Amino acid sequence: MLATATIADLLATVVQNRPLTSDVNILTIECPAIAAAAKPGNFVNIKVSDTTQPLLRRPFSIHNVEGDCIELMVKSVGKGSSLFCNSPVGARVMVLGPLGNSFSASGNFExxxxxxxxxxxxxxxxxxxxxxxxxxxxxxxxxxxxxxxxxxxxxxxxxxxxxxxxxxxxxxxxxxxxxxxxxxxxxxxxxxxxxxxxxxxxxxxxxxxxxxxxxxxxLESVMGCGIGICYGCSVELRNPDGTIQPILLCKEGPVIQAERIAL
Ligand SMILES: Cc1cc2nc3c(=O)[nH]c(=O)nc-3n(C[C@H](O)[C@H](O)[C@H](O)COP(=O)(O)OP(=O)(O)OC[C@H]3O[C@@H](n4cnc5c(N)ncnc54)[C@H](O)[C@@H]3O)c2cc1C
Ligand code: FES
The missing domain is CATH 3.40.50.80 (Nucleotide-binding domain of ferredoxin-NADP reductase (FNR) module)
Incomplete structure (x- = not known):
């Protein structure tokens, strides 16, 4: 599991928005710097705005990378995700990322x-x-x-x-x-x-x-900033010696080894 090295906060364009089900869409966003640095398991923090709603930032996993674009699979559950899910092609959104650590695809398994x-x-x-x-x-x-x-x-x-x-x-x-x-x-x-x-x-x-x-x-938690500033994403994990330790999931996660989950 590797920490992300290069983080950008970019004003980016929604270049495609495909409905997958009644409440899940795949949004394609052109952001070359984030696409180039992204690893599986990373997420981005998206700020959507329109004229009637306050600015909102919400975390979404990187679903796929194709060339200069990232794809996000977004489910409408509340105000922020619905606003983002319904973004028209051409909409401009702030994209902060890639954030968090990543899954390791290599290793000693078949x-x-x-x-x-x-x-x-x-x-x-x-x-x-x-x-x-x-x-x-x-x-x-x-x-x-x-x-x-x-x-x-x-x-x-x-x-x-x-x-x-x-x-x-x-x-x-x-x-x-x-x-x-x-x-x-x-x-x-x-x-x-x-x-x-x-x-x-x-x-x-x-x-x-x-x-x-x-x-x-x-893992999931409520995330405000995504970069270790707001302390909103604290979760408790178990150390090898059995002690419990709080971590910031946006920095040390979201990918966590299962043996660290405090059951
Ligand atoms: C690392 C990470 C990756 C995620 N990846 C995806 C993804 O790929 N696709 C996807 O559809 N959703 C993803 N989510 C969940 C998504 O961020 C929330 O559904 C979204 O933030 C809800 O915002 P809302 O304004 O629509 O909902 P609200 O009206 O604010 O709340 C609706 C529900 O979402 C929860 N929620 C609210 N804000 C957050 C937040 N900032 N983080 C997490 N949960 C929240 C609330 O507890 C509540 O249960 C991810 C969350 C995390 C932490
Ligand atoms: S989301 Fe703000 S500290 Fe983790």
């Missing part, structure tokens, strides 16, 4: 299990590309409450879990992971990468600890 829930699939496209470039095998395990919440744009080898059984495995994505593990031989080395709601990530961290699986999780 198969990457990408476990995501809901909008947590957002960083997986960029991560999958990096893993495939490293010669790793990739399997996506994707969870949602029902079929219409499953997001799998441009992801390969997808297996699904839904709470209501409307698609794929009926149950949580952690239970799906459990059922999939039986298909791997003893000798196959695995690593789990995950992003999703914090309760899902806590359950996954416990599961991976129990099954001795290496696992990196991208």
């Amino acid at each position: 198969t990457a299990l990408l476990v995501s829930g809901g909008i947590g699939t957002a960083p997986m496209r960029f991560l999958e590309k990096a893993l495939l470039a490293e010669g790793k095998k990739v399997i996506n395990l994707i969870g949602g409450r029902s079929q219409k919440e499953l997001l799998a744009l441009n992801l390969s080898n997808c297996r699904f879990a839904t709470d209501d059984g409307s698609a794929g495995f009926k149950g949580t994505v952690v239970e799906l992971l459990h059922s999939e593990l039986a298909g791997f031989g003893e000798a196959e080395s695995l690593k789990v990468f995950a992003c999703g709601p914090n309760p899902m990530l806590k359950a996954l961290a416990g599961f991976c600890r129990e099954h001795r699986l290496a696992c990196d999780l991208s």
Whole structure:
């Protein structure tokens, strides 16, 4: 997991806005400096403005990088994300990034299990590309409450879990992971990468600890500045000696090793 070296705060243009579902859009933003420096797991802090609303900055994972552009997968949940989601092509937004640390696509494992829930699939496209470039095998395990919440744009080898059984495995994505593990031989080395709601990530961290699986999780917290100034993103992690330590997730995360999650 590497910290980001070069951070820019740029006025950038929305060059494409594609609806993916009724409340999730893919926004393409031209910002060459951020696209060039971005790594899978990094996020950007976006300030959207219009004439009637106050300025807002909100964090979004980098979904993909294509040339001079970054792509963001944005779900409308409240005022800031809805305003951003509905940005017309040509809209100008402030983009601060790339922020945070990153997933490491290299390392001593053969198969990457990408476990995501809901909008947590957002960083997986960029991560999958990096893993495939490293010669790793990739399997996506994707969870949602029902079929219409499953997001799998441009992801390969997808297996699904839904709470209501409307698609794929009926149950949580952690239970799906459990059922999939039986298909791997003893000798196959695995690593789990995950992003999703914090309760899902806590359950996954416990599961991976129990099954001795290496696992990196991208956590969420409310973030104001994204650069260690406001102290709004403090979360408690466990040190190897068992003591609990608060960290700023925007600086030391959002990617955290599962064994550091205080259960
Ligand atoms: C590192 C990181 C990466 C993220 N990546 C994505 C992504 O790729 N796509 C995506 O759709 N969403 C992502 N989110 C969540 C997204 O930032 C929030 O949904 C958004 O900030 C909500 O703003 P709002 O004004 O629409 O909602 P509000 O009306 O302010 O609140 C709605 C909900 O969002 C939560 N929330 C509010 N502000 C924040 C904030 N600054 N950070 C986190 N949660 C907040 C509130 O607790 C509440 O539950 C990410 C969050 C973090 C921390
Ligand atoms: S978001 Fe401000 S300190 Fe982390």
